[in-house]
Amino acid sequence: MFAKTHFLFRKSTAFLVVLYFTAFFSLIIICSCSRISANSQKEHNSDFTIRSLDIYLARASIGRADFEQYFFGNDLIIMECGPLSGAVNDKHHSNVINLTSDQTRTLYEKVSAVMARLKQGPYNFDRPGSLNSIFDEGQIIFKVESQAGENFEIQTSLRSLESMRGLPEKNIRDIILMLRSADSKHACSRFPV
8 A cells, every 4th residue: 555655656746847847948938938029129129110111223224224122011021123114113023021130130220320310410412313324323212211200211323322422321222232132032133232
């Protein structure tokens, strides 16, 4: 009788030990996951949250003009590119781009830096080109809206991004190059920025 009780006691003790360890490790995993999520949101929301971002690039080439456009909203990027026909974009290629958490953080940091510079006061950007010839400056339109309702729009030339005349141009150029590198299915010709 004593041996049977002792066996059952050892069996139930072993079961309880396994149960406690399982509960303990589950709790650690849940806490660490929620902490990682909270940290990424904290990093993500440290300066502001982007409600929408629209980057439009266009440049003339021999016999035509091409465009490239990136839309960012709800943590999703849609890219379109192709030839321009007058004022209408004939969509040639479109793709959804998935950014890594590092790329998303970089996007927020660069956009935040551009917005911070624009809040300081007037900044003289180069005039955008007219897309009339291959020697044209090209054009870029950079629009951003924050969740707080701040709206900024920059219209400048692609050549100013190539020369990286100032910090806003450098940050915008870095954003475009990062988005291009994240888009593995890009089928359009890429003009320099």
